[in-house]
Amino acid sequence: MMSPKPNILIYSPDQADSYAECIRGYGFSSVKAASTVEEAEKYLPGTEVILAWKFPTQLLHKPIASSVRWFQSMGAGVDDLASDTHIPENIILTRIVDQFGGYISEYVFTYLLYLVKDVPRMSKAQLERRWDPFISETLAGKTIGIAGLGSIGAEIVRKARSFDMNVYGLSFSGKQAELVDRHFASDEWKVFVKEIDYLVLTLPLTKATHHVVNRDVLLAMKPESAIINVGRGALINEKELLAVMRSGHLQGAVLDVFETEPLPKGHPFWEMPHVYVTSHLSGPSTRDGVSRFFVDNLNRYLNKQPLQGLVDRKRGY
Amino acid sequence: MMSPKPNILIYSPDQADSYAECIRGYGFSSVKAASTVEEAEKYLPGTEVILAWKFPTQLLHKPIASSVRWFQSMGAGVDDLASDTHIPENIILTRIVDQFGGYISEYVFTYLLYLVKDVPRMSKAQLERRWDPFISETLAGKTIGIAGLGSIGAEIVRKARSFDMNVYGLSFSGKQAELVDRHFASDEWKVFVKEIDYLVLTLPLTKATHHVVNRDVLLAMKPESAIINVGRGALINEKELLAVMRSGHLQGAVLDVFETEPLPKGHPFWEMPHVYVTSHLSGPSTRDGVSRFFVDNLNRYLNKQPLQGLVDRKRGY
Missing domain, CATH: 3.40.50.720 (NAD(P)-binding Rossmann-like Domain)
Structure with a gap:
């Protein structure tokens, strides 16, 4: 089901456009940006890959999300996502590692x-x-x-x-x-x-x-x-x-x-x-760092290589 | 003129006794402590080695200081001492190095x-x-x-x-x-x-x-x-x-x-x-560190080995 040019949805309450621009800069064209639940609902049909921060995960078990295969978090900590029962088991979950x-x-x-x-x-x-x-x-x-x-x-x-x-x-x-x-x-x-x-x-x-x-x-x-x-x-x-x-x-x-x-x-x-x-700032997800990590993982995904930062949901990270 | 147990004078406005005790702890017995010009004048006759901070150097070209052979500063910076014309040329001048x-x-x-x-x-x-x-x-x-x-x-x-x-x-x-x-x-x-x-x-x-x-x-x-x-x-x-x-x-x-x-x-x-x-505190001369350095140099002195931290007065350090 992997496509050579997968539809990518970027979700972030305040940085979605900026991320989308950055990812397009790496040569990926099917990139949509969403900052609200409504926008996410609009773009989910046909989406295969999600790069997200604070994503409304309740959308993921709806039929509009049936083509989603891989969910990349913009953060390193995924305690919330790993235990989130809204995310279907067949969606691959990855987190940022080695960046912080x-x-x-x-x-x-x-x-x-x-x-x-x-x-x-x-x-x-x-x-x-x-x-x-x-x-x-x-x-x-x-x-x-x-x-x-x-x-x-x-x-x-x-x-x-x-x-x-x-x-x-x-x-x-x-x-x-x-x-x-x-x-x-x-x-x-x-x-x-x-x-x-x-x-x-x-x-x-x-x-x-x-x-x-x-x-x-x-x-x-x-x-x-x-x-x-x-x-x-x-x-x-x-x-x-x-x-x-x-x-x-x-x-x-x-x-x-x-x-x-x-x-x-x-x-x-x-x-x-x-x-x-201090205000949870010791290890910020910088746009450039996260984008580099995601694009690297995207190439692995397209080449069917193991993804970096794969989350074991039972282990919790 | 080197003696196996040279007379040592410790000079410091506020830490002389503490240093003297520390040096005696290394097994040297002929150690005198002076905190004032008067005390320095009293103990200089017969002194061969001086370990000092803010020493009244005008005393060093008087006859009472004629037996002094080696002057070890407690500091790393010796810009003042290197250019001090009160210190006779025949007195070896050393500073603390590699401690800071x-x-x-x-x-x-x-x-x-x-x-x-x-x-x-x-x-x-x-x-x-x-x-x-x-x-x-x-x-x-x-x-x-x-x-x-x-x-x-x-x-x-x-x-x-x-x-x-x-x-x-x-x-x-x-x-x-x-x-x-x-x-x-x-x-x-x-x-x-x-x-x-x-x-x-x-x-x-x-x-x-x-x-x-x-x-x-x-x-x-x-x-x-x-x-x-x-x-x-x-x-x-x-x-x-x-x-x-x-x-x-x-x-x-x-x-x-x-x-x-x-x-x-x-x-x-x-x-x-x-x-x-900040108050000239980035590289303090700690008593223990300086004492260790001095005792090591003292052993070199007694064994006629080259001293550490030897000051070239022309070069200025």
């Missing part, structure tokens, strides 16, 4: 250095025109613990080496265990976090990782350690993190992802000391 | 990432409880230009590689030219800075480097580039930097060193937009 390592690792080291060099103290001294030489700590010699050793975790490992850090890792598959100084399995969280100075979460959200960082794990961490979450909000039990930090445990929490996004205005994280809130 | 690369490079990357990821924007959004996802730029693909390729510059090169940056370098000796993608000689400043996004100064201060970053060099830089100075204040003509930045040229200046330190309360740098002032 560099970007997210820059975010992680921005905040690791911000914390360890005590930038707030330097900024305050400048504001007060006060000469304040002090000796900060260093990343060198400290231990980073990376939960999740996929392409993002691997890139964090690489940069951590250049800062002469000790590197621990925890992963479910154990596939990249040789990257780190010490590897821990998914039932070893409390041993894993015991000696580390920074816990970085890059795991996908699945049934097995939901609220995996709970009160017990947080209390097993050193009181002066810090946590950085660039995975998914619900990896952490946020209520328990709040309680643990209110008790004075942990030196910092850098949170780019939350159980509810956007983070509600009234949420205590916004004003909590030592909590750094 | 890791520390200073962490400072440099703290601010490179702070600028490129736009931490001020993220902080402001949090302060205003505002969800503000945005796509920052990345260090990856940007070009860093490092002036000075000694041990500090080399460590910055190493970390820049892990961030997938292009690395240009300028050095006077050209000895480590192979470290960088493009190397420039000391008469090529304007070509060197033309294409770079970040200029990092790690040069020693000598007659040849005084005000080497002047109006012409600054204007040859891209308007959206930034400068980081972790060398010595007078590498930059500060007045010309001020004028150039007031005209809207350069995206940022991160300054840890100044022509006058502490930076005077009334100096315009304190409140200038895009200028980040």
Whole structure:
């Protein structure tokens, strides 16, 4: 049923036209852009391939979507899509992989250095025109613990080496265990976090990782350690993190992802000391990056080669 | 004239006792500590080795200092000592080397990432409880230009590689030219800075480097580039930097060193937009680090091996 020139539907609430233009630039002509449910309904008949962000998936089990064969998400996290019963089993589901390592690792080291060099103290001294030489700590010699050793975790490992850090890792598959100084399995969280100075979460959200960082794990961490979450909000039990930090445990929490996004205005994280809130921006899907990835996958699709970022719905990513 | 157990004088306005205790811990017993001119005068007779910070060098050409053979500075920069005519030619002068690369490079990357990821924007959004996802730029693909390729510059090169940056370098000796993608000689400043996004100064201060970053060099830089100075204040003509930045040229200046330190309360740098002032803290002489270096040199001295960090007074470092 594969056609040499498949009909492609791009869906995005605010960037559909821009993506469509970019994909056409790669030489694909049958490209439609939709930004609303109505537009999607209009273009779905005859569509074989979808590239989408926040797609109205309820449309996919209607007869108008019967020709859809492959659904490429514009994001890396597909916890919502993998468990979405609206998407028929025969539609191939793929996510973006290997695109975010560099970007997210820059975010992680921005905040690791911000914390360890005590930038707030330097900024305050400048504001007060006060000469304040002090000796900060260093990343060198400290231990980073990376939960999740996929392409993002691997890139964090690489940069951590250049800062002469000790590197621990925890992963479910154990596939990249040789990257780190010490590897821990998914039932070893409390041993894993015991000696580390920074816990970085890059795991996908699945049934097995939901609220995996709970009160017990947080209390097993050193009181002066810090946590950085660039995975998914619900990896952490946020209520328990709040309680643990209110008790004075942990030196910092850098949170780019939350159980509810956007983070509600009234949420205590916004004003909590030592909590750094950012707006799910550590690993943005840039149009050019996603388009390159999609076109590469499209060529694989046309040549009947295995697709990159294939989602195993049972596993959840 | 070398004795198996030379008399050692430690001088520091505020840390002499602490250093002396540390050196004695390495098994050297003839160690005296002085914090004032009077104490230095009292202990100088018979002293063979001096480890010092802010030493009253006028004492060194008096007869009480006639047994002094070797003067180890606690710092890396010795522009003041190298040109100090109070220090007799027969006294060996050494400085700390190879201790600051890791520390200073962490400072440099703290601010490179702070600028490129736009931490001020993220902080402001949090302060205003505002969800503000945005796509920052990345260090990856940007070009860093490092002036000075000694041990500090080399460590910055190493970390820049892990961030997938292009690395240009300028050095006077050209000895480590192979470290960088493009190397420039000391008469090529304007070509060197033309294409770079970040200029990092790690040069020693000598007659040849005084005000080497002047109006012409600054204007040859891209308007959206930034400068980081972790060398010595007078590498930059500060007045010309001020004028150039007031005209809207350069995206940022991160300054840890100044022509006058502490930076005077009334100096315009304190409140200038895009200028980040820190208090000469990027490469602190930690007691433990300096002591280790000194004891290692002391053993070389006793074994008549070449000393580390030997200062060539004509060259100026």
